[in-house]
Amino acid sequence: MTNTQLPTVAAGLLDRDAGESLTDQIVRTVAARIEERLLRPGGRMPSIRAFAAAHGVSAFTVVAAYDKLVARGYLESRRGAGFFVRVRPGAPLAATPAAIEPAQQGLDVAWLVRNMFRQLPHQQMPGTGVLPAEWLDGAAVAGALRHVTRRQQDILLNYGVPQGFLPLRQQLQLKLAEVEIAAGPEQIVTTAGVTQALDMVAREFTRPGDTILVDDPAWFLMFASFAALGTRVVGVPRLADGPDLARLEELAALHQPKLYVINSVLHNPTSASLSAAKAFQVLRIAERHGITLVEDDIYCDLHPGPAVQPATRLAALDQLKHVIYLSGFSKTMAANLRVGFIAASPELARRLADRKMLQTLTTSDIGERVVHRILCEGSYRKHAERMRARLDGLRARTVRQLERLGLRIDLAQPAGMFVWADAGRDTNVLAERAMAAGLLLAPGSLFSPNQLPSRCMRLNIAAMQDAAVWRFLERELA
Template sequence: MTNTISPRKAGVTELNAAVPQTLSRQSGESLVEQIVRSVETRIDDKLLRTGARMPSIRQFADTHRVSRFTVVEAYDRLVAKGFLESRRGSGFYVRERSPMLATNAASPRASEAPPPHLDVVWLVRSMFRQNPQQKMPGSGLLPVDWLDGELVANALRAISRQNQNLLLQYGNPQGFLPLRQQLQLKLAELEIAATPDQIVTTSGVTQALDIVARHFLQPGDTIFVDDPAWFLMFGSFALLGAKVVGIPRLPDGPDVAQLAELAALHKPKLYVINSVLHNPTSTSLSAAKAFQILKIAEQHDFTIVEDDIYCDMHPGSAIQPATRIAALDQLNRVIYLGGFSKTLAANLRVGFIATSEDMAKRLSDRKMLSTLTTSDLGERTVYKILSEGHYRKHVDRLRSKLDGVRDKTAKQLERVGLTVDIAPPAGMFLWVDAGCDTNVLTERGMEHGYLLAPGSLFSPSQLPSTRMRLNVGYMHDVGILRFFEREIGSLS
């Protein structure tokens, strides 16, 4: 006599293969997320075969003591992600996974060998793929656990309870007006006078730089940057056909003699500069240098783009003065950029441009033609945090954390063979000398799971360098220090 399995018993067997018998209500994951993750894993591990029928919604809910709504949502998510298919009147079945889908699913976890010559694209791509995030001493962001997720989440929840129709429409092309009014107050504290009509919101400082560059530059034009400087803009400007020229950066600002000489030679359209907590050295511009830069710009008729993304990491006290060129110029020849990705959340992507009213209108039109508007939801979130006074306390805590680890980190690095010849009093970066080719050091770091930022990437010339940028927020891992001590000793 042939043994047969009843449909009910077959369903129970499939159910046991689908998810663990107990779902946790105390974990950080919702019940829906736990079900989805468990089914995905069992399909990937071939424990659920292609074509297998999933338990019915009622059966799944009864067995695992969850609501039918929970099961419906989990199944719907698995269908949307390509793991299951729904057959009307029949149920849910395991879908055949194409090779392309399997490759794409695995790619975020895959490691990528460095190219023969390290470049900016490789570093940025590696930054987004790096896991765990704690092993990123070359990162340009603070660790997630240093930030205040609850602050952002509370603001988002409050906004979601407002008129929901506002969240379904385009925002204002120039930006959410109450946020621009709040930014007017913020700029006034920096002694920069700007009305809301002089401010344009952007998707971070990255977009702000792109909008300004596209407005001013034609193929063949020259743009000045600091050397070293934030590497991402080099490739962006080059794609516009611009010639990127580096101005040597000193502890108190650029080499003004070189700036004057190169300005006479190249006749640049723009000069992009970090005035406060320069990336990667965390040094700030002196008042004397700021005045000299402005005079050279007037003499050679170029516009200064002042990137002040690290503004709020500087205490702004009399002990540590910080000079903005925009405060001297009052937005006549200076275009001022700011944002909140470094202090609130990189994912909010809220930045802004402050300039003359006429230029703000033109840049707003350019923004509108390329992206229509920026995220009104993100701008409302930042406005709520700024206007309710929470932001000021938050950045005070961030500065305190950085102050608590900066000097200690510098001493630890000196002990393992790195030279810290610039000791900034604020900021999150140290610009250190490894005494060896940091491209080679970076390649070895990737072999051990550490993402480093070699000095070559911070110069328009991209030449090998013994310098590298380190983020003090990620230096608590003793494994990183051991790596430096071992590898620097072998390379020196």
């Protein structure tokens, strides 16, 4: 492309009164013209000096714009020759939501997780495990991020601390005290969400061939994660008030497991909570058989408190002697922050901090500072109350609609985002049909370590408000 073609590159390009920077205006307009094929693939762009002179901007602005266009795949830089429109495949570079991925060899955990990350509209994903983005407090997160980076810009350039940002751990000490768990900052280790916390604990306590007990049903991702470590994952039937104690005793004696991972509060996928009587018995069985209990309390802030729904935490009864407590903020603050934590005995916390250091050095200090800022500002408690109120406003109505369609919900709970619904048929088949209709369901088979066909499925009531979901269910369940 010669300089005489400059008007085709940037005619009417710049608006100095716009809120957008000159660099970003250049990037946006040039990218659009490349996508529209107004600038031909392989064509030479004006030189930096020529572009700057033609549009009355500095060479620095043009360099920054060209560099961004190169980074985004629109231009290529040829040493000594200049910048050229990149010859690209026919597909546009603009990001578009990917379609739900078909199951190639039947549904499995990896299939569900991949499709949960397809960035589809939330209302098309009743099988998802998160709340809609508009339910979360994006303004608080953005404000905290601005505050953190404005005050100490050098934190963007350095490592954090292996055990985690100390002021956050001090704040978590207060948060744990609210649920009657006494833990000093030295007993808390931050993690990249509960997912990393579970992996760290499993690696610390087990070796290939060891057994880990989990609830059945339970959160599906840990099944594959634990199996990848070479451990055997065995399910304990979960009832309305906790595990089947007789079966837990039997499996403990048979397999001599190293760990038992349990949701005491707002169990995933049923939203049921552990009763006090069951909690005491679980602790006694674990003590008899030398099992370390791992309590995953990721839905802690969606629980309204014991006045509404009884809830007993094992860590509150045991005070972290034989219980490891896990929680985080991905469900209620921002999934992308990936800030979770482990609370354990002082000795175990030190070992886990060392393990974390050897695996990943540290977690994101920026994310931990953002979470600390939000917790300290005092607005998070009201934010959690608003989320619970929105769920409360949807739950009874959604359950009634599901029951009118013929689904049976034996464990309808007064809290949480999930319902565990019996569709009366193989929900793998139902999920495949939903997939063909552009909807994501979470079939019950994926929530059991044995992965056998199930009539149940997990439904997120916050993602059940789109008419297309109800039309699909009415058509398929008629």
